[in-house]
Amino acid sequence: MDLNTVVEVQDARDRAPWRPGDAWLGGGTYLFSEPQLRLRRLVDLSRTGWTPVELRPDGSLEIAATCTIAQLSRFGKELTDRAAPLFEQCCRAFLASFKIWNMATVGGNLCNALPAGPMISLTTALDGRCLLLAQDGARRRVRVADFVTGAGRKDLAEGELLRSVTLPARALSCRTAFRQASLYGLGRSGVLVIGALDPVDGSFAITVTASTVRPVRLWFPLPPSAGALRAAIGSAVADGEWFDDIHGLPEWRRHMTVRFAEEIREEVTG
Numbered sequence: 001m002d003l004n005t006v007v008e009v010q011d012a013r014d015r016a017p018w019r020p021g022d023a024w025l026g027g028g029t030y031l032f033s034e035p036q037l038r039l040r041r042l043v044d045l046s047r048t049g050w051t052p053v054e055l056r057p058d059g060s061l062e063i064a065a066t067c068t069i070a071q072l073s074r075f076g077k078e079l080t081d082r083a084a085p086l087f088e089q090c091c092r093a094f095l096a097s098f099k100i101w102n103m104a105t106v107g108g109n110l111c112n113a114l115p116a117g118p119m120i121s122l123t124t125a126l127d128g129r130c131l132l133l134a135q136d137g138a139r140r141r142v143r144v145a146d147f148v149t150g151a152g153r154k155d156l157a158e159g160e161l162l163r164s165v166t167l168p169a170r171a172l173s174c175r176t177a178f179r180q181a182s183l184y185g186l187g188r189s190g191v192l193v194i195g196a197l198d199p200v201d202g203s204f205a206i207t208v209t210a211s212t213v214r215p216v217r218l219w220f221p222l223p224p225s226a227g228a229l230r231a232a233i234g235s236a237v238a239d240g241e242w243f244d245d246i247h248g249l250p251e252w253r254r255h256m257t258v259r260f261a262e263e264i265r266e267e268v269t270g
Contacts, residue, residue, distance in 0.1 A: 021039055046066070050064035059172070060167060063106050063165045067105060072091060083171065083175075116210045122194075125207040126168075130143075135159040144165060153214075174197055177268050189247075190253055193261055226262050
């Protein structure tokens with residue numbers, strides 16, 4: 001898609017006042033997929049030189065917003081932590097071509113805030129925290145589960161930049177289980193559920209995405225019973241929060257979410 005309203009592309013390293021019609025440019029796989037009539041200038045992040053994925057001294061993992069899906073996939077295959085398989089499972093949930101894999105970024109997937117965004121699924125399930133940079137230099141951190149507030153909505157002020165997402169070391173040590181469903185063999189995720197069992201205190205978390213308009217992460221001090229898990233999902237997701245589009249009716253999404261959550265509960269606790 002030619003963005004014929006854009007008159008300027010600026011290197012993000014060259015600081016300039018933010019103005020109406022500006023947008024951050026990561027991989028561009030969304031920006032160049034459809035008309036962006038309000039845009040006049042793109043602020044290009046591709047030359048920032050941020051390390052795509054980095055293990056920190058405390059064992060946590062920092063993923064730069066500019067990290068591509070291909071880079072994250074390669075890193076995940078070398079990761080030795082117990083939750084490592086989840087990286088490839090979520091990367092594969094894109095069901096995208098190699099061209100998209102090599103351009104689409106983790107930050108772009110989060111900032112698009114689409115229900116089926118698998119990087120939202122991954123980082124929410126592993127209790128990720130977003131680092132946000134404001135135009136005045138102020139920094140703030142917010143949980144990924146709170147960053148995405150609805151379908152296409154996120155907690156991001158005008159001109160604010162998602163710099164990275166950090167996954168805590170403890171989350172990386174969890175035993176995880178993954179379930180995904182689509183109405184089509186190569187279709188967009190209609191339901192994606194991830195479970196994580198903490199080896200330290202035995203706590204259990206279930207993360208629901210794709211079937212809901214926002215990510216829902218439920219935490220239990222001990223694995224719940226089947227009835228308690230079903231009730232918790234029902235309480236956490238209001239009737240109007242089950243996503244409704246061509247990729248699945250709300251009733252189907254609710255049914256599959258509860259079914260997958262119970263399968264995961266049995267798998268990680270068995």
